[in-house]
Amino acid sequence: KVRPRITFRIFCQIFALGLFGPVMDQNFYYLGLKYTSPTFGGAMNNLLPATTFVIALIFRMERVKLREIRSQAKIVGTIVCVGGAMVMILYKGAIVPMPWSSHEHYHSSNAAASDHDSNSDMIKGCICLLTATVAWAALFILQASVLKKYSAQLSLATLICLMGTIQSFAITLAVERRPSAWTIGWDMNLFTTVYSGVLGSGIAYYVQGLCMKIKGPVFATAFIPLTMIISAIMDSILLHQGIYLG
Secondary structure (H helix, E strand, O other), X not given: OOOXXXXXXXXXXXXXXXXXXXXXXXXXXXXXXXXXXXXXXXXXXXXXXXXXXXXXXXXXXXXXXXXXXXXXXXXXXXXXXXXXXXXXXHOOOOEEOOOOOOHHHHHHHHHXXXXXXXXXXXXXXXXXXXXXXXXXXXXXXXXXXXXXXXXXHHHHHHHHHHXXXXXXXXXXXXXOOOHHHHOOOOOHHHHHHHHHHHHHHHHHHHHHHHXXXXXXXXXXXXXXXXXXXXXXXXXXXXXXXXXEOO
16 A cells, blocks of 8 residues: 655654654653652553543543533543542552462562662652653654544554654763663663563554554553553562552
8 A cells, every 4th residue: 555645744743753652751651660660650651541631632632522421431531540540659558469479578579669669759750750641642642643644554653663763862872971871782671672662662653553543542542551450460470569459
């Protein structure tokens, strides 16, 4: 199939997509994880559907009619989403024993987590994660808009990654002064980079584009809260962190 022609306006929008996605979203999210934890970052992701819904309302991509059940469900879902995210962020609760970890291990993890919480700058982490959430929501909204004029999802995902790579390279070249930061060996750093680039960016942008073209950006973000459950389980198994009731 013939790809649509890229106009200057579409090019600028793709450039903005590269800025919102690979640059702002991922960098601020990783920085937020540095100050918090994967589970906390997953909890902050639960704000994404509500943020996307609000931005879609502002740009009139979503319409709300209070007398319609569909609109009422969206409003209630947004309130529940934000409320649930706030509960998970602010309330920790008791630790939940898991079959793959012993009691002593949980105790040490709990102590380590408490020490981590007391020493880390949670305010910086929250600001970074909130910035990443807003950038991610803007990515969904703008990508849905671009797909109406440039319907080649695979090409669009490739261009987003390309623009993000160029921008990230330029920013890193200007900010990072340590030559060792550019060194990648055959270790977990290489695996993390490849995994984030292939799955977290390329495939993710393509799949979410397919979903948004059919159902819109708000529907595409409705499944994001699943990341909280998945990250909590993976955090417990791989990083030996306790799962709390909150």
